[in-house]
Amino acid sequence: MLYISIRQYEYVCAIGRFGSLSAAAQHLNVSQPALSTALTRVESLLGHPLFSRKRGAALALTPQGRSFIEDAESLLANAARLENADQVGSKRTQIRLGCFVDLAPFLLAKALQPLRSAMPDLTVSYKVDGFEGLISDLIDGRIDLALTYGLSMDAGFQQQTLFPIRPNAIMAPDHPLAYKQSVSLSDLGAYPLILSNEGLSAQHVLGLFRQNRLQPVVAHRAATLEIQRSLAANHEGVAISYANPPSDFSYDGMPLITRNILDDIAAEPVVLARHGTGPADPNTAQAEQILMETLV
Numbered sequence: 001m002l003y004i005s006i007r008q009y010e011y012v013c014a015i016g017r018f019g020s021l022s023a024a025a026q027h028l029n030v031s032q033p034a035l036s037t038a039l040t041r042v043e044s045l046l047g048h049p050l051f052s053r054k055r056g057a058a059l060a061l062t063p064q065g066r067s068f069i070e071d072a073e074s075l076l077a078n079a080a081r082l083e084n085a086d087q088v089g090s091k092r093t094q095i096r097l098g099c100f101v102d103l104a105p106f107l108l109a110k111a112l113q114p115l116r117s118a119m120p121d122l123t124v125s126y127k128v129d130g131f132e133g134l135i136s137d138l139i140d141g142r143i144d145l146a147l148t149y150g151l152s153m154d155a156g157f158q159q160q161t162l163f164p165i166r167p168n169a170i171m172a173p174d175h176p177l178a179y180k181q182s183v184s185l186s187d188l189g190a191y192p193l194i195l196s197n198e199g200l201s202a203q204h205v206l207g208l209f210r211q212n213r214l215q216p217v218v219a220h221r222a223a224t225l226e227i228q229r230s231l232a233a234n235h236e237g238v239a240i241s242y243a244n245p246p247s248d249f250s251y252d253g254m255p256l257i258t259r260n261i262l263d264d265i266a267a268e269p270v271v272l273a274r275h276g277t278g279p280a281d282p283n284t285a286q287a288e289q290i291l292m293e294t295l296v
Contacts, residue, residue, distance in 0.1 A: 003045050006079055009072045011038040012050065016069040019058040094123040095287045098137055098146035101198070102225050102243040103270065104128045107147050107295060114294045115287055122283060131200040138275040144284045145291070149242065150271045151200050158277065160288065161269040162295045167205070169259045170194075170232045170239040177238070182260045185212050192219035192237035194228050205240050208266050226251050242268060 014024040015035060025032040043049050050065030061069065095115060099108045108126060115124045127133075127143055131151060137143040138157065150159055169183050177183050177191070185208055193216050195202045202221060209216050219237040222228040228239035233254035244258055272291055274280060280288060 004042055006076070008038045008042050009076055011035050012042055013069055013072050013076065015039060015051070015059060016061055016065065019060075021059070094125055095119065095145070095283055096143040097124065097126040097287075098134045098143035098148070099126060099128050100134060100146070100148040101128050101130055102196070102201075102241065103147055103149075105245070106243065107270075110295060111147060111291055114290050118290050119283070119286065130198045138273065141275075144274060145287060146273045147291075147295075148271060148273060150269045150273075151204055153271075153273060156277065157273050157275055158280075159269075159271040159273045160292060161271055162292070164267050164269050165242050167240055167242045167261045167266050167268070168244045169261055170229055170241060170256055171259070172233055172235050173255050173257050175235075175238065175257075177259065178257055180259060182262045185209055185214060185261065185263050185266065188238055188240070188261070189214035189216045192217050194218075194220040194222055194231045194237045194239040196225070196228065196241070197221035197223055204268075208263070211265055212263070229256060230254065232256055 011024070011028070011030075011034075014028050015021060018024045018027060021032045021035050021039075025035050028035070039050070046064075046068070048064050049062055050068055051059040052062055053059060097108075097111060097115070099111070108128070112124055112126065127137065129137065131148065134143070134146045134148055135153070138146055147162075150161070153159060169177070169188055171178060175191075177187055180187070189209060189212070193205075195205055195218055202218075206216075206218075220228075220231050222231060222239075225241055225243055225245070228241060229245075230250040230252050231237065232239040233250040233252070233256040240261070248255055248257065250256055272288060272295070274284065274288070279285070
């Protein structure tokens, strides 16, 4: 709980600056008794005097008073900065970027390079995580911006669409659906699926099937995209992923093929997101603009 108000901090700082109650009262356009009451209350709460009082002499700061006023003036400066939306975050020294794990191999390097080039005075750091981790980090302020899919974000987040993306079905070259140039959710519903073990991602994919009254069998929930691809290449089912590495072989050297999933309901935007509905601080706003120009 705060026992000293911003106004009381302001009054005490003015007394210290002008050296007398009367001069401080005139500067602030308040009554001298109001300043005297505020000073008495602050000193009572702190348990020690901030000024030495001698009849006929100006108020002199005690060592504790000098230290208090230095800290109080810093507090008042920060409070004024917070009230000015154009200056919020102006003293920040870094931009913290989050990226969804499956998007990171495709977007992260492309995002970091232009940010570091355009904002050389700031440190650009990043974190790669799943949906829940990124959302939690945005809410708690551990990251400023996130490159992710638009899943599960409510009105408390600002989202700008970078581009739409459709999911892919990944399978062995001799899979029964391999002859098709593209597939539908109905086509895939008859075959075992290999999904990500990232909770929201798997829920989203299964929700697409349920919208088509389909109940597919989930054969595997894989920890990474490359494990999905390896399982698919080895005839363990059909992997479904929005990310599509430009390679026709899995890590273990097995051939595979990728087919687009045509259903319109499966399309999902890749977004640049931040938490909050108010204006972004100048650094974050600049980073948003850079990423929108670079990645769209």
